Amino acid sequence: MTPFVDVAFLILTFFILATKFKPEDAVEVKTPGSVSSIAVPEKDAFMVTVDKTARVFVSLDNAQFKQVLIENINTTRNLGLTPAEMKVFIDAPSVGVPFSQLKGLLQLDPEAMKKVVQPGVPCEDSTGGELNYWVRDALVAYSGRKLNLLIKADNDTKYPAFKNVLNAFKLNDQNKFLLITAPEDAPMGTPLFETRQKQISGEATK
């Protein structure tokens, strides 16, 4: 029994160390797989999440710049947010409401906010909707520093919803994105598979 318990605790230790809690998202999104192996940048990521019903959520993971972002949004969109409401915004994982509802959302306490079904940031039309302003003010907040633009969409998101998001970025002269995907291996016998095999054997012979 003792060896058994020992092994069990070894496994326990492994899982404790290997676990990395993922930040809570406002929506559940199942991302498609891709053969790409680029790691998702961990900081300075402006993420636009699109769920399967085409609701759009925005989030920024750097609290310092998030502060600047919400201050910008507050002045340019004339929202009249109090410093306390801005603090709630900084602590919130992601928001997906039109500007008209933002103040109301931020007045809720964090627990109640999780339960609210957010309608998504409007970005339907060719002007990029309100997402356009979010992107613009995020870029202003970063003022030339490197900002990673991430798009995370669901498998079942329709293409027009994705295109609207791209459009909002394009209006701000942003053309480089990272799409969040689940890792997959290159299928056997394809050119990419061959190239990767060569790379591996090349590294082995070095």
Added chain:
Amino acid sequence: MASMDTGGGDEGHKKGPGVKKAKKLSTRVDMTPMVDLGFLLITFFIFTTTMAQPTAMNLFLPKDVQKPEEQNKVKESGAFTIILGKEDQIYYYEGLDPTKLQASNFKGIREEILRKKQTTNLEDLVVILKPTPDATYKNTVDILDEMTICEIKRYAMVDVAPQEYQLVKITEAAAGIK
């Protein structure tokens, strides 16, 4: 189940006369609750662990050009257009004539792309991806991924032309895809 008390053999051991029997306390502890808790934690961490970290896929889009003379021209021999339709269906045609539309799916399209790649001058080859409004995001990512898998250097993602969309709709109606 997990009784670990092995002490208890004291009675049978006789000391000499007049020697007081020192009561020997067992140093063994019942570990059952600890082990139970251990397993509970293992189960918890197994369920919460995300082993595969998400990866990111690069997507570079060209700037919109307004003037037609600034747009890149595609040679007819090198053009290969892929239209993403409903229900994970793919339609493709070679050259610039959309009426030569052929149906395929995500399993079959790789062969077609590779065949085109082999039979065409690589400098002329341009794959044009046109997701229709009925295509899903997964289809879009999959076809972009297919470009990486087949190592297509030049590809473009553009909106589907109305007449092509009409053709696709007719084909879909004929094939009974709702």
